[in-house]
Amino acid sequence: MDHIAVIGAGQAGATLVETLRKQGFDRRITLWGDEPLPPYQRPPLSKGYLLGEMARDRLLLRPASFYDDQRIELHTGSPVLSIDPAARTLTHGGGTMAWDALALTTGSRPRTLPATVGGTLGGVFTVRTLADIDAMAPAFREGAHLLVVGGGYIGLEAAAVARKRGLRVTLIESADRLLSRVSSPETARWFAEKHRAEGVTIRENATLERLTGTGRVDGAVLSDGTHLSVDAVVCGIGILPDVSLAQAAGLVIDDGIAVDGQGRTSAAGIWAAGDCCSFPWRGGRLRLESVPHAIDQAGVVARNILGAEETYEPRPWFWSDQYDVKLQIAGLNTGYDRVVVRDGDGRSHWYFHGDTLLAVDAMNDARAYMVGKRLIEAEQSPDPAAVADPQVPVKSLLPAA
Template structure:
């Protein structure tokens, strides 16, 4: 009987094995995860879970009993040390497991500060895993002083939670503005004002020179402008990198992650990849999407293709971020935009619409679910309304969906 092994028990891995069973696969199925817990949601970790508003069991993507009920062998706390594509085996230490097909859903890893500038001091945290958040929970208390390094969405979400807990937060961003790599100046301005209104000090164009420690623990920082601040803890949010070490060791093609074709197959015909770790063909190039929706959709597509569906993966990118009482929803990819159109809605809601020439590329919607949903549908349908119609608050957005 055929054996499918999936390495990586995150959102993509959990979605892939569930889809395999749901699609009729009756062979042996093994899901291997390095963490000692069943697959769980990552987005609530640094928000509801850290705030104490969500218990551990609610983080789990499915009840623990699901895997046994579906005859899925779930191996938690197990680190795969090697893949042998010729023998079609994976190794967990001295244990060797044979496979007929293998899927890599190894996700991504947070970028860390170098030890040379104090990145290895106690009190310096990243936000990625359950253990990461558990390690910082006791530090995020009223009156504590925190430095957030990085003004992307990870850093801003961490700043929002810390500020809500009464922490005195300073956020530094080396670029000229927060969110510079991922959003328009209008979105940056919105979130700068939001955080400033909650007492967060945002310092743009300022990097970290080094962290100061005492008895192995961080106590302060020297910034690139020469200023010094006293600290109780640091949260590093300077991006993530695809987890491709196993794939590279196995000789698979690496190109901004594990390179797969439009079906999700790697350079080895028996090995597939999906989620944060995988780069795939898109619009004449290759992209890698770091989001929960992509992890689910791509993993489910790969599951079908492992069973012979031969269905190309067509991404429908969307993302979200929760900060204070603001829900940001993003549809599309804003690459190549040359114009941003602002649309104001009810009760302070606003959306920014990205155009490349006459083509609508993406929408950032703040507390504007209607604008987001219609923008998403327009983008997926390949429709691009006139920018003036978007900017006009009298325009009924829904009417723009009509043929």
């Protein structure tokens, strides 16, 4: 194998090429990215970077010199236009290049408001890339009125930063509660109370009818006829896997690029990792959107390209920072039928299906998060009554060694 090409210079792509070198692959590696910068961290964009607390160079996963030192050909600002699985080539702005193995780490793209409701007006922003944040930063000025569309984690993080910057914030959510796709009513209620206490106006069961303005947004009309005067809009209505190259090349798509347990796509010689792909999980398919998943799966795929034959076993965990709250999530709550609330160092919500622990949401409670994560990864479940009892030390929920 003389050339491994990786398309997508985010967390998964950066991890994959670095792992290839660590595993001893000493031939040609190319890494292709649409953006003009080397791979960088995305989570701090809507937090420390937007707040002005984190410098741009600290976002980089590795300094640019790293790729030269590792003989990784990094093509920034160079979108790949197409791939040909049969010919094993990729086409870019400068021509066509042959590869022996190809990995797609194309990530995801934000859902946007349609042009018919004013989504293309100036002052309407999404939260995904460094360019997105740089574009919206001037709008985050004290006293301005920000409308946040969507009550998921992206929307809530944007609202928190805006309040810390002194903006007035209205958040609308079309569902009857925040975080409706990803958390329990208990967690949603806890965060709604926190945001309201910080001065955010939250309107649930509220749908955007249209944005107003000539060239630039100046207002929003809701489905109930309410008109809001706004200076800027952040759209936080979710992301979609970026499957455009794979789909055009005829690869199987199933909530992302479909891969097997080892990361192979439906086309020989092509692999995928990270947000862009779905993989087998518990009789169905799962697609995860998180940095830890991108790192772990990309590492497995890199080793498998070199012949390791490893099966990827996800160990999901996530986090979100809002105001003075660090939310840490272990596991996946899919299928839960009850939530046990625990008050400890902070607050934690434990998701059970019957007596089986599925996931934990921990708000400023690192001990509960770590204990829950260890239990879930070991497929062990504590007594729900003990979880609920604040007099029971959380560490004692772990089985005796």
